[in-house]
Structure formats: C-alpha cells, structure tokens
Amino acid sequence: MEVEKLISMCTHCGFCLETCPTFSVTRNEVHSPRGRIEAIRSKIESYGLQTCMFCRLCETACPAGVKYGQIVLPFRKRNVKQSLFLRSLESPRATYLLLKGSQKISLKEAQRFKEFTKGLKVERQIEGEDDEPEIVLFPGCLEGVLFRETVEKALNFLRKRYKVKIINGCCGLAHFSAGNIEKAKELASRLGTIKKPIVTLQSNCAAHMKEYKELFGLEVEVFDFAEFLIRKGVDLPRKEGKVTIHYPCNAYRKGLTKYVVEVIKKMGINVREMEDPQFECGSGGDYWITHPEMSDKVREIKKTKIEKSGVNTVISTNSVCSLSILRSGFKPLHVADLL
Template sequence: MGVGLEDSCVHCGFCLEACPTYVVTRSEVHSPRGRITAVKLDVDSQGFDTCMFCRRCELACPSGVEYARIITKVRRATPEKILMNSLLERPRLAWRVLKAGKSLNSGLIQRVRLSLRDPQEPLEYREESPEVILFPGCLTSLAYRRTVENALKFLKAKGLRVSVLNGCCGLAHRSEGQVERAQELVRRLTNVKGGTLVSLSSNCTAHMRESGVQVLDFSEYVLGLLGQERVELSLTVHDPCHANMIGLGKATREVLRKLGVNLVEMEEPSFECGAGGGYFLFHPQIAENVMELKAEKIRRSGTNLVVSTNPSCSLVLSFKGFQVVHLADLLAQTVTKSLE
C-alpha cells in the first residue's frame, strides 16, 4: 500500500482552532483532522462538503500537511455548484442570467440574486498595446464594477495603458474538486500576453501564483506608483484566506501606510469571513455562525470601515453591516482630490 498525502497528518490537533467550521460546530467531523481521518479510512463524510477551503489549517500545521491537495481529491461538485462555476467563467453571461433571474425557476439563481442584490454588467475596456492587463476576477466583475472602474481610474491617472480581462481564475472550481477544469482556466491566464497581469481579487492572485501564473496583486503593483496621495480615515483590514497564505496582507498594509490612514488592527485579521467563496449559498447556517464570529472581531476594533481585497469576503462583511472598501476605492478618492 502506497503512502498518501493524508499519512503525513500526525493528529496533533493544531489545526482545530484554526478551522472556522470546527470552531463553530466543535465537531471533529467538521475539522481538518476529522476529514483527513475519513480519507484515511476511505469512508464518505459530510465533513468533506462542509470544508470552507480557507486553508488556515495548513498554516497552523507543524507537519506541513498539504490539506488542500487532500480535500480536493475527495470533494465532488454537485450539479448546482458545477452550474455556478460554469457561469463564473463567463461574467457577462452570468450577468445576463442574473438579470433574467426573476423569470427563471432556479433556486440557485434566486439565492445568488438575493446575495448580489444588484449584479452589474462587467466593465469592458481595451487599449492598444496595454501596459497593464487588469483582471477583476469573476465575482468582482459582477458585484463590484465600481471598484473595477476605480482601479482603472487610478491606473489611467498614472498614465498607464490598460485593458480589462474578465473571466475566472479557477479557484472556485478547484475548491469543489473540479481540479482539471481549474487547471484549464489557469492555463489560459498563463498564456496572457501584452502587459503586466494585475489581479484585483487577492484570493485569485494567490491561486494563480500558486498555479504558476505570472501575476501581481493590485496592492503590490500600486506600491510602486504611489507618490503624495493621502487618505484621512480610520479603518481595519480583513486578510482574505488564500491571500494570507502568500502574505499579501503585507502589501495591503504598506499601501495603507503610504496613504497615511489610521490602521486599527482587528483580532485575527485572517480569520475566515464566512463566505468560503460560494459556500455561504449552500451551508447558510454554518456560514452565518462564522460570519458572526468574524463580525465580533471587527466590532472590537472600534471601527466600522473595513478594507477587503476579495469580493466574496466583501459581500458577507457588508451583510453584517460594515462599510467595506477595496484599496482601489481609496486610491480613486486621491485622484478625485488631485483634480479639485
């Protein structure tokens, strides 16, 4: 019998308190250790489906267990999830479907419509010989068009030629076990030519970079563009889970430092927000419990303004009543001030 990835787990339990689903259920079934045990025993477990795929357990694990590779081997996407992921690949088609959602007899479409509230037509913008290929990511294209416009506004103010590339990086597919399709989508992005690929969605940045795509996060790219811009605000920062895996929070904070904001750190900035990509659509009760824990951490910071660089995180944080902004939104304010 060969040795599998799951055999590197020594069941020490360091992952338990890092795992949001274990924290809110206190059930071993819904913990990384419990899921790995089920894989070892070759038994099906409801815990496979309840994983938020935040990968916080990997950072907590002293044995370096590659949990993501273990869980994606055993997860099986339902027809609803396959449908949702297929739509995410084509943001413009997704917008049209959601726009017509009231007339469609689909529980999933109705749930997505209620969550997005006001889905927007993805921004189309292309310039010849672009220096920057701006990749919003599928959900940002639909839910936060204004943020895409703000990023474009700032980059154009710096004299850069920009083209917007709408699409999906494949992270949603990978998280549900559609590994081959995720690899196909990443392959397309690997072949993007004609400028620096800059991602607005930091979890997408992390997934692409781990998959071999040459990409910069928006926070990293704008660091070299900042001059005398200033923003007088007090705020806190949420670190999206996958972005946290590769340390993108450092770049986010460096941008904020250069802008001169008053940054108030919350407790455990990388604690899962409760979105889990589209997880909150399929496991609303667990997701709500995690969201409330996250909300308490933010409330204790004493500020209602939160910087989030990932769209699903931004959505659920806004569900809890917080004012949520992307770095691009803050930078666009500085462009407006400079023109006054």
C-alpha cells in the first residue's frame, strides 16, 4: 500500500499517545506517532522522525489499524557511526571485538557501553553443532557475547532432548528499525535458507523473524525460546522465588510474551506484575547509544514501573532490554537462566 494511503488511515484520535515512550517523556507532539505521521503528510523535515524508538506499540493501540512502521521506515536516516555499529552485529567476531574494544577507549559511545555492561564479562560466542541437528539455536547478536552463561544453559537444556546446531549473527531487526530494509532483507535471506526449526533466545528477534513472510516473502519456522518450551510440551523444573516480567516491545506486539508468563508460572515461580509491563525499557535497539538523553528519560519511567512491583529480579527475554534493566539497578534473568 502506498504511503499516502497508509497516512490517510490516521484519524488523529490520540489513542497512540500514551503508548509512545518519547511522547511520555516530552509531552510534545513532535515526538509522538501522530506528530511524526503529520510531519510526513506535510512534507516537513522533523527531528521527531529520528527520535522514534520504533517499538511500534502505537500500532497495538490504534483503533484504525494504522501501520505506523510502514509509514515512517522510508524516512528513517542513519549516521555513519550507527551504520558501522549495526554492521558489526552481523559477525560474531566483530561483535566480540567491538564490545571488548569499547572497554579500552574513551569515545562517548564506548563510555555508554561501559555504563550498560558494567559487571558483565565480554566473551566469544559459542559455536558448534551436533551430528544431524534437529533444531537450530539462534542466540542473537549480543546474547552470546554479554550473556554467554544464558546461552550455555539454554543449549545444555535443549541438548538433553534434541540435537542442536548454533548459528550466531543478526536477524536484521536492528537494520530494519533503522530504515535499512535492503540489509535487513539480506540477513533474513541467510536465515531463510535454514530448513530446521529455529529457536531464538531473543523475543524481539522471534517477532521480527515471524514477519519475514509479510516483509520479504520468506518462510522460516521460528520460535521464541519460551514459546518453543510451551508449544512442544517440554517438561519444566519446579523453582521457587519472586519475579516480575518485562514484555519486550516487538514480542508483546506479536503476542509472544504470553509464553514467557506461562513458562514462569508452570515452574511455580511467584509473578508480581509490574505496571505496564510492555512499556519500552529505554534501550530501543541501538537507541540507548544514539539518543542517550531520551533513552535515559524513558528508562527512568520504566524503572519506576518496575519498582512498584516490589521485586528486584526481572525476567527479560531480550538482551538490550536486559542491559537497560541492569543499568537501572535490577537483576535481569532470561527464562533459560531458571532451567
């Protein structure tokens, strides 16, 4: 559908406003979904188009079904630093070297990495496969480098039941969100050659990969990790404890967060629901690097919502969300960490 027709669907009702993290912190229409749509309609060069965190939660609130993402994507602009960072996510070795190197240099972006990864060990991603694998484990671009222990736990748990192959790299969501649709399609095409079920530890990656057919005409059988456990009826251990659960934005939009909730409850863990669990965590993909001030303001709102749950342990199934939650002083855990 042409952009003009998509824009005409917006009735300016305002239901999107309170779901938008950047409007929540600025109270400024320039930084709201309908404000950005109006800027495109009026052919105005608006800075608000670049401040969008691209969580697309406005789409879940829109009674008219406006496809906000399709409207704004062609108008997203990337700078050189952002392009280089996103390019590094495609290679496991490059991702490792980038994060390792950021601990030793003084650029402001590197300082940002240090702040958000404090206490985490940068490690090389796990490689390898069993003979004649039955499923593919796709940790995502950052998980294996910053949360390698989580990947090990997931791999060991799955290998008790299946023959597993690990594939590292990027699903293309980061490029897609930044407006680089061609690169996103290229990365999707690589994963599209896999003819085994793909289980990813990144809920937002799972949500994006489930849209490959709609976006690129590619068929992949992909499951979020928690979704795989529930849909395949995998036996789960009983655990004790109290947690609250963060709903990553894209995963929430695609209905995947219900599986995380179901897994945690089946394990017998007490869930204290936070206020608006789907509210943006503040990371927004690479937003926490490219727009640090806005990111921190959004993160403060999220921090308050988590605090109201009265629980310090937060289940987060997306690595950049986990970084934001960690930076806010909480303990992020993936579902796999509980197995």
